[in-house]
Amino acid sequence: MKFTTTKIRTLLGIAAASVCLISATGQQASAGQLYNGWNYGIDAFNDGSGGANYEIKGMAIKETDDSIFVALTGGMPLNGVANSGAADGNIGWGDLFFNFSGTNFQTASSTNSLFGIRFAGTNDSNAATTGVYSNVSATSVALANHGYSSLNHYYGNGWEKANTQGTDLANKQAAYDYFGQYNAIQNVIGSGTKVGDITMLTTSALTAAGLNFGHFSAVGTQTIGFQFNRSLLGSGDYMANVFVECGNDGVALAGNLAQVPEPSGIVGLGLLGLTAAGSMLRKRRLASVNIAE
Template sequence: MMLHKMTVAVAGSLAWAMVSAGAGVAQVDYAQDSFTDGVAGSVNGANSAYELYGTGYRQVGSQLVVGISSNLPFGGASAQGGLNGTISWGDMFFNFAPEQDFTSALTSGQVYGVRFAEANDSSVALGVYQVDAVSSVTGVNSGFNSLSAYRNNAGTVNPTLGDVYLLDDAFDYLPQTESNNMISSTSGGTLGDVEVLDAAALTSYGFDFDSNLDQTGSQTYGFKFDISKLPGGRFIAHLWAECFNEGTAFEGEIASVPEPTSALALAVVGGVAWARKRKASNA
């Protein structure tokens, strides 16, 4: 088992939402995480600074907007065991070959990553990248050295990755023996910038975690980035904290959008074709 497969009905409803609202504009899609699996020593769950309650995403034209509801401040939680005095989120990964596990998709060049948290210990600048390799920074952030160590920790209660139960031995999307949470190598440079969004900005995009999650965190924030250089279609996204003591995932789908130059060329071609048609009808 990897992550739950998107059903035909769900895929159809997503496509219809995009068509109904206009190309590349859909409503916010939410994914709820366990409320009890954020580990902070002997303090876990809702009382932990690391608890993540859920995520949401929405495509707006050529932008993908991602929101996070968590107890973890955007700048990270103060931690003596953190490399820079804090422990923040790692990088978020998007697998555009969702029929493959993460490692296979990485090998086939189908994984894209977003460094959105300036406070983390990623080796790349803020931005969007096609990812060649990933790495772990848990060793310098007092973290778990593997997924297996996290899920089997006595303080990890009802551990999930989004709505996937991590104690299910059939879970094989991520390697049990690794704790990779950062981009370490990319194919070329950045594919675009990332803009950080606060709670008010997310509200302006239609996000409402309070009404769509059974429980929410003390912190709401997110980011957006241009997807015109990404493959489009179905994907699996996942995210871990720097110490691998909390993570989440969600499945989604985005409509492919042309790059700006391609869009301009299409507009010109369309204009010429329309002009020719009009001239012919007036002849």
């Protein structure tokens, strides 16, 4: 079988049309709040149990051709705060999760389908070092950090507020549906495979990249940001989320990442074309066999 330019164009055209459709529906169906290239999940400002240190105000994610940027803002410093009730004397950030599976968090975790990012080098993650991990299951460190046994426990203590997990899991029931009501708050990587490193970003680097929590009046005393290679994550609709180690606050953000761009994208389209060509060739061979018989 010979590849004509027309056939390749047709294949590329179909693939490109599919990509556009997925992106467009993904953004409309599931995005947080888009502003200046960043996707924002703004959390309740009054659902951080334990005081200002534990209050998350928002999360934002930006995708470029070669990078993913993530920013978090609130009262929790990158290296946590001292707390005598925690087994290690410190309560800090949990790990960040991305779920592209379309299933809830529990299902994605139990099938090792999450991506996880350890960005806080001093937290209680099971991930050996900071970085991006794939094939991830999550586990809980909330009780070892003087925290809540479940979301039911957290909300039962009076922390049910509007936009409790940002604007994409805005109420208690949405949080239960996604995370589960009575199970432990799974807030760090339990197991996974490291696929790459992250680069921490200064406030000025984040501002230069267009980050602006101020647009939502959601600037915390601590703003944390990092960047990693675009190719380390999957594509399509995602739900991202992070809790602090004790489960005293958490935020989630729904969005969409486009297909991995060139040159990987072209390789992908090439493979698609070859698969289609192979299928046509097989059919032709079968046809020949039938004729011969």
